[in-house]
Structures are given as structure tokens and as C-alpha cells.
Amino acid sequence: MSPGRPSLSDAQIAGFAAIAVLVHLVEAGIPSPVPGIKPGLANVITLIVWARWGLRSAVWVTGLRVLVGSLLVGSFMAPGFWLAAAGASLSLGTLALATGWNRALPRLPLTVVGASALSAVAHVSGQFLLAWRVFVPHPGLLHLLPLLLAMALALGLATGWLAQRLLQRLPATTADGYTSTHE
Amino acid sequence: MSLADRLLVMVLFGVVGLSFAAFWTPGGPATEAEIRVGGELVATLDLSHPGEHHIEGHQGISVLRVEPGRLRFVESPCRNRVCIHRGWLNTAGDSSACLPNRVSVSLRGSGAGAVDAVNH
Amino acid sequence: MDERLKQFFKRAAWGVALALLFVWLAQRQPEHDQVVIEEFLGLGTLINVSVYLESGQTEDQFDAAMHDIRPMIAAYQQRWSVITDGGLSAVNQALAKGEAARIDAELHPLFARAAALSTASRGLFDVRVGGLVDLWGWNRQEAFGTQPPDDEAIAATLAAIAAAPALDAAHYGPAPGVQLNFGGIAKGDAAGKIGASLRAAGFEHYLVNMGGDVVARGRKGDGPWRIGVRHPRPPRAEQPLMGIVTTRGDETIFTSGDYERYFEFEGQRYHHLIDPRSGRPARGLTSATVITSDPVLADAASTALFVAGPDGWRDTARAMGIDQAMVMGADGRVQATQAFADRFQASTGVAVTVLP
Numbered sequence: 072m073s074p075g076r077p078s079l080s081d082a083q084i085a086g087f088a089a090i091a092v093l094v095h096l097v098e099a100g101i102p103s104p105v106p107g108i109k110p111g112l113a114n115v116i117t118l119i120v121w122a123r124w125g126l127r128s129a130v131w132v133t134g135l136r137v138l139v140g141s142l143l144v145g146s147f148m149a150p151g152f153w154l155a156a157a158g159a160s161l162s163l164g165t166l167a168l169a170t171g172w173n174r175a176l177p178r179l180p181l182t183v184v185g186a187s188a189l190s191a192v193a194h195v196s197g198q199f200l201l202a203w204r205v206f207v208p209h210p211g212l213l214h215l216l217p218l219l220l221a222m223a224l225a226l227g228l229a230t231g232w233l234a235q236r237l238l239q240r241l242p243a244t245t246a247d248g249y250t251s252t253h254e
Numbered sequence: 255m256s257l258a259d260r261l262l263v264m265v266l267f268g269v270v271g272l273s274f275a276a277f278w279t280p281g282g283p284a285t286e287a288e289i290r291v292g293g294e295l296v297a298t299l300d301l302s303h304p305g306e307h308h309i310e311g312h313q314g315i316s317v318l319r320v321e322p323g324r325l326r327f328v329e330s331p332c333r334n335r336v337c338i339h340r341g342w343l344n345t346a347g348d349s350s351a352c353l354p355n356r357v358s359v360s361l362r363g364s365g366a367g368a369v370d371a372v373n374h
Numbered sequence: 375m376d377e378r379l380k381q382f383f384k385r386a387a388w389g390v391a392l393a394l395l396f397v398w399l400a401q402r403q404p405e406h407d408q409v410v411i412e413e414f415l416g417l418g419t420l421i422n423v424s425v426y427l428e429s430g431q432t433e434d435q436f437d438a439a440m441h442d443i444r445p446m447i448a449a450y451q452q453r454w455s456v457i458t459d460g461g462l463s464a465v466n467q468a469l470a471k472g473e474a475a476r477i478d479a480e481l482h483p484l485f486a487r488a489a490a491l492s493t494a495s496r497g498l499f500d501v502r503v504g505g506l507v508d509l510w511g512w513n514r515q516e517a518f519g520t521q522p523p524d525d526e527a528i529a530a531t532l533a534a535i536a537a538a539p540a541l542d543a544a545h546y547g548p549a550p551g552v553q554l555n556f557g558g559i560a561k562g563d564a565a566g567k568i569g570a571s572l573r574a575a576g577f578e579h580y581l582v583n584m585g586g587d588v589v590a591r592g593r594k595g596d597g598p599w600r601i602g603v604r605h606p607r608p609p610r611a612e613q614p615l616m617g618i619v620t621t622r623g624d625e626t627i628f629t630s631g632d633y634e635r636y637f638e639f640e641g642q643r644y645h646h647l648i649d650p651r652s653g654r655p656a657r658g659l660t661s662a663t664v665i666t667s668d669p670v671l672a673d674a675a676s677t678a679l680f681v682a683g684p685d686g687w688r689d690t691a692r693a694m695g696i697d698q699a700m701v702m703g704a705d706g707r708v709q710a711t712q713a714f715a716d717r718f719q720a721s722t723g724v725a726v727t728v729l730p
Contacts, residue, residue: 188263217274293413344614
């Protein structure tokens with residue numbers, strides 16, 4: 072953890088995870104025009120936490136989201152859960168890479184937009200690999216990969232932009248790690 | 255977006271472009287096949303389970319072979335071989351028939367890019 | 375607990391409750407499949423009729439329409455078949471006896487179309503090739519020929535056709551040695567009739583697939599109908615399509631190819647598309663695809679373009695008023711008109727050359 076970047080308290084992590092689960096559920100309730108393609112708005116929360124409070128907090132929030140989300144939808148330990156977990160792991164992996172990059176090259180930093188595009192593509196790749204290798208070993212599925220990656224890139228840029236806008240509006244953190252609200 | 259962002263996004267666009275060059279073909283993969291004899295549905299085959307299926311038609315047995323994601327006629331009592339010449343079928347929306355034996359197959363699937371019919 | 379946290383969790387709980395409400399609402403109205411499909415065998419092929427139901431239309435209405443369409447197609451097959459007893463068979467029997475044949479009124483419209491299309495295609499499409507079709511054995515559904523016919527038999531049939539009068543709608547013959555075969559046009563006509571019946575029953579969004587030749591109208595919900603075009607020689611088994619066409623309104627897409635109805639003899643492939651000039655399978659192309667709004671024209675033109683070959687297809691298309699066409703040569707090269715190439719979504723590795 073870099074200095075001046077306090078990590079979140081347990082309660083705050085739970086709070087952000089709850090928001091992420093909420094976003095995830097709302098998204099699940101909206102029918103998608105193309106089956107299997109979702110905007111991934113819950114990732115906005117992960118990105119905000121990553122950009123403001125660092126990788127460790129983002130890993131916690133995302134892990135909780137996947138776990139609680141699947142328990143609520145009832146897909147815990149079912150294929151859907153493993154798909155979400157695979158996607159989340161790879162996407163967190165790329166966020167770790169982005170953290171490393173920013174630490175190594177502080178003068179050429181990646182912002183939340185680039186990280187979002189990268190993690191969205193990684194998310195879809197992770198899900199696809201698992202689906203293709205384990206659940207549906209089906210040569211035809213490979214033809215869908217380019218389409219999925221293109222959608223992921225576009226949606227990743229969109230969610231990244233959204234996260235950036237939200238970060239600009241999010242009040243600065245106080246020294247003790249709580250966000251100060253201005254209500 | 256920072257300079258690093260722009261570079262990264264350019265690389266990602268390249269990766270997506272390469273994946274199109276490597277894998278993209280329009281037409282969605284079929285996931286199941288409906289088998290009809292004389293127009294009546296007799297079986298629905300899951301194309302993720304390989305195997306051979308013997309379908310009793312009006313003249314004899316038509317043999318269908320299923321491999322992951324595809325299906326073909328391998329034997330049929332017809333002599334004109336149109337059904338066998340059709341080869342492997344793997345696109346949702348495609349269909350084939352052994353007319354003399356009145357056995358037809360229609361592939362179904364709902365992936366992105368599935369077609370409603372195959373012109374041949 | 376911190377006051378703000380308390381407030382936050384209260385809001386989150388409300389949010390979760392709202393989210394669950396959304397999920398419940400979404401699942402309460404499952405998107406039911408609004409495309410209904412019926413398949414049956416007719417005209418020597420598999421006929422697949424898909425209809426997109428608009429609000430208020432039911433599957434029962436579709437079933438009722440299909441209930442009328444099936445016997446109509448059976449009667450149509452009887453009328454135009456060269457092997458069962460019907461209107462066209464009666465004409466052929468009269469011709470075989472060396473007599474002039476009077477043509478039933480119900481056959482007149484398609485006879486007139488066939489005559490006009492034969493003229494437009496400069497004889498590349500010709501229904502008078504029935505004798506050649508018989509010689510090669512393509513009229514036998516259960517078993518095609520296994521070897522090419524004698525050269526003399528082909529020459530004699532060609533001479534008979536050359537000496538015969540041009541097609542006329544009301545009466546024909548005498549034309550000794552000539553038999554009529556409407557196989558290159560009847561499928562298109564029948565597909566058009568199925569479409570007309572569906573429209574009469576109130577369906578405006580349908581797709582009729584006659585063993586690979588497709589007539590489409592309207593849309594499939596909020597998207598167009600998507601038609602894959604089969605690759606005559608698929609480079610890889612996973613890639614059976616040359617590409618995709620999405621339909622615009624009322625359209626017909628027909629392909630004539632050498633890859634299904636054929637036999638092999640001494641290493642040579644003999645397919646069913648006979649060149650009326652040589653009496654033998656047309657050489658030079660592996661497929662010809664045509665898009666136009668008129669199914670009868672599409673059927674005849676795909677045959678004529680295939681027969682015209684790599685050097686003649688473009689002029690034949692122009693002469694028949696076809697501006698969307700694509701052919702694949704025996705060398706694997708793909709050529710198309712500008713209007714076809716503009717809308718065709720080609721598969722990877724399929725390079726389409728535009729021929730102006």
C-alpha cells in the first residue's frame with residue numbers, strides 16, 4: 072500500500088461490496104439484447120475502489136461481490152459461479168499488473184479508463200477460457216471469441232469512463248479513511 | 255485518458271483485431287439438432303454429446319454422426335447421396351434431409367451470429 | 375456504529391429490495407420465442423417455413439395457415455412433376471407421341487414466365503432440356519445416374535431441341551424428342567406461392583426455405599432475417615459459410631451449385647446443372663448466388679448464371695435484370711457485382727472481387 076492511500080475498513084469493504092452486489096443484481100434483472108453480454112457495471116465499483124484505495128481493497132470488494140452475488144442468485148458452486156470467479160480473478164490479475172505498472176513507471180501512469188478496458192477484456196477471456204475448456208468443449212464456440220472481446224473492449228472503455236466521472240465527484244478521503252460526505 | 259491508457263487501448267484494439275482475423279466466421283454454432291421423419295419430430299440431439307444415432311426412416315435406417323458441435327449423415331438407404339454430400343453441418347439455422355428416406359435434420363442454436371437459414 | 379454507516383446500510387437494504395423486485399419483474403415476463411417454425415417435405419426437398427409472430431398473432435393461426443399450405447404444395451408438385459400424373463406430365467406424354475400439346479390454363483402463367491426468362495437469358499435457362507435431364511438421370515429422386523450417357527444420345531436430344539419451336543403459353547409442339555422440365559423454376563414459383571398464402575393469412579414477417587433457397591419478407595422482430603451462404607468447397611469444416619446476407623424487406627436468395635446433386639465417374643464430377651448448349655454439366659463455376667425480389671426470376675437466373683460460366687455470368691445477370699449476384703469459380707475465386715459485394719458479410723479468407 073502506498074503511503075497516503077489508506078485502505079478501507081472492514082465495514083467499508085462490506086459496504087462497497089453491497090453496492091457492487093446491488094448493481095450486479097439490477098443488471099441481472101435487465102434483459103440483455105445479446106445473450107451472454109452484460110455491461111459489467113458492478114466493475115465500476117471495483118475500479119473506483121482500486122483507483123482510490125488500492126488493489127487489496129479492490130480484491131476484497133470483488134471477492135465478496137462474487138460470493139454474495141452468487142449466494143443471492145442461487146448460483147453458488149454452479150457453473151455460473153465458477154464463470155464469474157474465473158472472470159473476476161483474471162480481471163483482478165490485470166488490475167494487479169496495472170498497479171505494478173504504476174509503481175514502476177509513476178511518470179507514465181495508467182488511469183482507471185485504461186485499467187477498465189484491460190480488465191474487461193481479461194474478464195471475458197477468463198470466462199471464455201473456462202467455458203470453452205471445461206463446460207462446453209465445442210469448436211464452434213471459438214468463433215464467438217472475437218465478438219465477445221470487441222464488446223468487452225467497448226463496454227470496458229464505457230465503464231472506465233463512468234468510474235472516472237464518479238471518482239471526480241467522490242469526495243476526497245479523510246485521514247482516518249472514512250469518506251466525508253457533504254450532505 | 256493518459257498516454258499509457260492510449261497505448262494500452264491501442265494494443266487491446268490490436269488484440270481484438272487479431273482475434274477476428276484468427277477466429278471470426280459469421281454464423282452461430284449449433285447446440286442441438288431436431289430430427290424429423292416425414293415431418294414429425296422424433297428426436298432432439300444435444301450436439302455436445304458425440305455418438306452415432308440410427309434413425310428409422312421410410313426406407314430404412316439413416317445413420318447420423320454427432321461430434322462436438324456438428325452433425326452429418328454418414329449412411330442412408332438413398333442412392334443419390336445428396337444428404338451425405340452435404341457433409342458436416344454445424345451452423346444454427348442449417349438443415350439437411352434424406353428425401354427418399356424422409357429423414358430431415360435442422361440445427362438450432364441461439365449464439366450471437368446464428369442465421370435463420372443457410373442458402374445452398 | 376457510525377451514524378453514516380448506519381444510514382448507508384439502510385439505503386443499501388432498500389436498494390437490494392428494489393433490485394430483487396426488478397429481478398422478479400424481469401422473470402415474471404419471460405421473453406417467449408416469437409418465431410414459429412414448421413418443416414415438411416415437398417417438391418423433392420425439405421421446406422422450412424419460419425414466421426415471426428406480431429402481437430395478437432398466435433401459433434394456432436400459423437398452424438391453420440400451414441394446414442392450407444401443405445396440400446397446396448402437394449397439388450403444385452403433382453401439377454409440375456415429370457414423374458407423377460399431372461398437367462406437365464400430360465404435356466410431355468403428348469410430346470412423346472409426336473403430337474401438339476394443349477396446355478392447361480393453370481399452367482399458363484409459369485409457361486409464360488419460362489418463355490420470357492429463356493429469351494432474357496439467351497437460352498441459358500431453358501425448360502426444354504427435359505430430355506437431357508432424363509438422360510443424365512436427375513429426375514430420379516431415389517437414385518441419380520452413375521455414369522454419363524452416350525455422346526450420340528446427347529447429340530440426338532440437342533438436335534431435337536434445336537429443331538423444336540420456342541416455348542409458348544397456350545399450346546406447344548409437335549416437338550419430337552423434346553420433353554419439358556420446370557425443375558429450374560418451379561421451386562421459386564412455389565416459394566412465392568407459400569409467401570402469398572402467408573400474406574393472405576396476415577403474416578408479414580416470414581422466411582421460406584425451400585431446401586436451401588430462401589424467400590424472406592419483413593423482419594425477425596427488431597432484426598433482419600440472417601441468411602448464411604454455404605461455401606461450395608469449405609476450406610475448414612468449422613467454416614461452412616462463405617458469408618452472411620441480412621435481408622432488407624422482400625427478398626429472395628437463390629444459389630445454384632455443383633456440390634449436392636452430383637455423381638462421380640472415373641474421378642470426374644457430374645452435377646445436375648446442364649448446359650443447354652453442350653447437353654453436359656456446365657463447367658467453370660462451383661456456385662452462383664442471386665438476390666432479387668422475384669423468386670421465379672431468382673430461381674431461373676441462378677441456373678442461367680451458373681451455366682453462363684466465369685466469362686458469361688456478368689452479362690447474363692445484366693440481360694436478366696439481376697444487379698445482385700455472386701459466383702465462385704472452379705479455381706476458388708469469388709466474383710460479385712458491386713451491389714452484392716456492398717452488403718455481403720464475407721467469412722474470413724473469402725475475398726470477393728467486384729466485377730463492374
